[in-house]
Amino acid sequence: MNARLDPDPRIAAWLKDEAPDRAPERLLTASRERIQSTHQRRAWWPARSLSVMNTALRLGLGAAAVLMVAVIGVSLLPDGRTIGGPDPTPTPTPLASAAPSSAQGPPYVPGSGLMSAGRYRLGRITFAVPRGWTAFEEWAVLHGDYAADPPDGAGFVRWRIASVNTDPCHWSTSTTISTGSTVDGVINAFKAQDRGGRVVTPVDTTVGGYRGKLIDLVVPADIDFADCDQGEYHSWTSPNEGSRYNQGPGQHDVLRIVDVGGTVEAILTDYSVATSAPVRAQLQAMVDSVVFDAPPNPSPSP
């Protein structure tokens, strides 16, 4: 009978050998520079222990905290629902009038940083960004501080979709379906994708005056990305932008696919289960503000 090898001591010894001795000096220097211009976020609860306070003050603060949690909790309910009340209609945040602009038109989405509210360009589209959104690699606009991740992230991205992985979890070995050059080709590819039994149902939509289809692709809520190839869930690939990699279970990828003068364009808005109704409304407002550059042979829908 063979005794099984105990790998733990060898793994621990190997990790110890692999670990670098010191961080490069430039890391501290760069961090110091960023911290000099970074403001701290104050806590809304007392950061210090309550033990030194008297009982009355403790009870008062406790009651105030409970009330605050209740108010915040209700306001952050998914979809903005109030308990036992009707569904409120989400109100988009007004788009600021202080739009950055230039003589050549709206600026391109920058590489990083919190964006000023205003109109921006992404490839062949321009669109309006409200306050509170962050630029990502000249390619996407994410809500807050790079907060694309669940439970409350949100993002707006323009894509050109070339192929769809039939199994997004096992994307490295699954077959891919070419989307072709039509809206229906893209839709049919996603219909063939394994979404944990969830059926992809396209509905008619219009973006920037161009007709197309909208599909809501939901990452199965019970999936563990660690079980997927390389711990990632890849839905589709693009000729230029790489591969769409989802950030977590339950995430919604809402794709609006339209034909703009013979070229299929996809506008992705993504959000997660706890993304607030106002943020979702801002996503919708960004979509509503999209204007495509005129195609060589314009044929917008009436």
Add this chain to the structure above:
Amino acid sequence: MTKSELVRLAQDGDRDAYDVLMTELVDHLYRIARLILRDFDSAEDAVQEALVRCWRDLPQLRDPDRFDAWLNRVLMRSVTDEARRRRRFAANVTLLRIEPAQPDGTRELADRDELARVFDRLSIEHRTIVVLHHYLGMTVDEAATTIGSPVGTAKSRLHYATEALRAALEADARSGSAGKALA
């Protein structure tokens, strides 16, 4: 001055106190990030982001004595974000692995190469749990709290990753025995 005192001062906006803390901690943070991400640039970016987030959110830490555990969680979020950020764009790039030469064919070197090869293939989640458990010496419960996952998930990831590394070591041991038998 104790670490807790430095943390309290930094919570109140004392940048000098935070600088002392940061200088003491940066090597430790970098080692962890480097082990998990397996890339110099990514590790630097992740640690820099963690240090900035730590400064920004420090006033929200309720108990300064829990600073180390809290900082580990901040680092893990930055490491995960960095891995995802890189992946988002690197997904279509096929990396060509250049197999390192084995100068003398010793057992120890072969073990190390095999461990590195298998470790590099693990997902970021699996590498994280291995580093937290085998390098930092955390229990599975502590590691689960640090990465914010259920204990069962952490346990299953550690089991999977350890089995993969064990298989690599056993395969290497078998090939070494075969080599000796043929010699």
